[in-house]
Amino acid sequence: MGDVAGKGFREVKPVDVVLREVLMFIKHTPNVTEVDLIDAVGKYLAEDVYSNVNVPPFNRSAVDGYAVRSIDTFGASPTNPSILRVKGYLPVGEEPGKYPVNQGEAVEIATGAPLPPGADAVVMYENTGRRGDYVEVYRPVAPMDNVSRMGEDVAKGELIFRKGTLIKPWDLGVLASMGVVKVKVYEPKVMLIVTGNELVEVEDTLKGGLPPGRVINSTRFVLTAMLRGIGCTVDYLKLPDDEQAIRDHVSKALINHDAVVTTGGASVGRIDYTIRAVADLKPEYLNHGLAIRPGKPNSVAVKDGKPVFMLSGFPVASLTGFEVLVKPILLHMMNAVDEPRPRIRGILTRRVATPINTRSFVRVRAYLGKDGKVYVEPLALTGSGVLTTLVKGNGILTVPENREGYDEGDEVEVELIRPLFTEQ
Template sequence: MGRIFKERTSVDQALKLFLEHISALKKTEEISLETCAGRVLAEAVISERNVPHYRRAAMDGYAVRASDTMGASPTNPVMLQLSDRIEEGSTIWVHTGAAMPEGTDAVVVVEDTSTTGNLVEIRAQVYPNRNVGQIGEDIKKEDRVFEEGHFLRPCDVAVLASLGFDRVKVFEKPVIAVIPTGDELVSRKKSVGVPPPGMVLETNGLMSVLYVKKWGGIPRYLDIVPDNPDSIKKAIESNLDADMIILSGGTSVGKRDHAPEVVASLGELLVHGIGVSPGKPAALGIIHNIPVVCLPGYPVASLVALYFFVRPGLRKLAAIPEAPELILKRRLAAKISSKIGYVNFIRVVFEGDRVRPLTGAKSGVLSSVAKADGYVLVPENIEGYEEGEEVDVFLIE
């Protein structure tokens, strides 16, 4: 009953087609600053105050009238009287961040002074505003601090706190339904000991759930669905309130592979068969404007489809802005062979300043990913790389 791969779509074409059918959700919620790191602002932030809101000492030292330090040097120090108020010839100790005392306009750093009783020897001349932070030096009132769509980092949250915010409006996280399928799967919750031959513990769904959470979604982890078209259809229809659906398993062309056909019967199957190795059986579809990703059953192929399609699809749903991926340049410690016509996902490990491809890293060997430090993508028109060639290495999240 399986569907034959009549054509193979390139990775770039498949992703472009998939993303064209996805729109940002734009549903919003207000959350506390303590929980907003990693979220996306749903409105611009305009400052309602100056930061700092007072003139402050930028260094530990002595607040002075700059005019009282004229000509001061190590060989010609000026003596000032330590006091709790400023008059001509006096000074006040201040620490970093303290409000500048009335009448002072500069700070002499402590390294340029020495004290004897109530006398302070000033060994450097300072000018007005030296070592002084001005009102609004960091942020001025009515400054546009962040735009809508800004991805909040912990340092950004600290800025919001300095502006007096307690809560902030962000876009809601998309809900991603993860549906594991397969007669051969055994639930980890129900398993006792080692499964019998031909049966395996369900792990791809768990991996999908954890990546969904890491990438900014809210996973909905469903029970295992058998390899039955009606059961798969019912599971999908029961989760059409989700923002994306991931079907794990049942995507190839065997008699028990029904996921793509079920997606086609309920909506539109955009792609089935993608030029990536491992990961060719992956399928992409749309059901009632809900994006659907069908992951292959082999663990590494499943991971590749998660990286290539679930992650960018989820980010578009969540309105998470594009960010450059960290790419390391390394030379190969051994030759890489690849399959022409496919983007090849090659797992590698670091060896000093080089990387070595893992041997025996088949698509069903999940531990090869855990052992790998990163991966190299060999384009479909290149037949591998030679030892010593420089390649781009992507880190495995």
């Protein structure tokens, strides 16, 4: 099951290997909730969604013009127009049956209005000329020209969204047009446990300031937001560096939560208790440490088919652990996949040296130079707690395990987390 605290990292595994191993032990399906349509954005569907209706529900005009019988326009031209009697005007939302189209007739129609009985095409205004109660048609139309057919957008019985789909704002319009009011979504319940005697909540510093030797608990906010960003609900608990307290609260959290995320106590130091506490719970799987930088201490266990993530107490290292462990495993539990971030290629401004057999995530600043070329400036090669490099920078350069870095002038690919900067 890997090392536990106090014994050191004898051998750390590549993250891809750990992910394959973990997923073999995940047996739990996360919490499913039925929500109103407006609350579904940013959540992952927990069901396939089929349409019970046709959208549009009837044949409707795709343009402003005149609904006609196409046969009445055959041979029409500017010098020999078809002349049709206009029976009336059909706006959107009006009953079409009041203006049936017979031979030699037409109905003026608005975009989106249902096609009146007898009509099978629409002539655009641009191809007509109005003469009192009559319209001259200067160009013929074929059957169903300028008509949005019934079921053209969505056909009755069609699979529209698969389980695991991330709902975007524009998806709500499709769902609403299908008459959907509520949908079932995954809403994993996650317990976030932050450990560390040195940590102080930011609200507690408002009056007395930050005591000497203490650190503001900033990682709590970052991880809570990132978990919510993939549709989770988050409960929060802060604990001291106490092995029994950590063990008891992780065990209790697993009863009513789909996953547990801890920070701190995942390294090999004398007071790092989390690994030992989780190991005492006799999980089905436990791996201590990953071949990544930053974030080597990040670890994961599976207890009763549910994941327990033990992340580093250092902010950037914990974020790396979230990206390579927490996010892909929780998405797998929701039958979902991660959406790709934008990538850009640029010229490295200085050498990046990384250890072999370790996947390294280098924070960078990618910018458009005055010469029109994209440059990539490394911001930090070490310092897993330097969170501001993710604010001053805008991208991540991933160095794979089989490389010892990149040389100055190499063209590299960067994953953008903010828009491209412009050289000042």
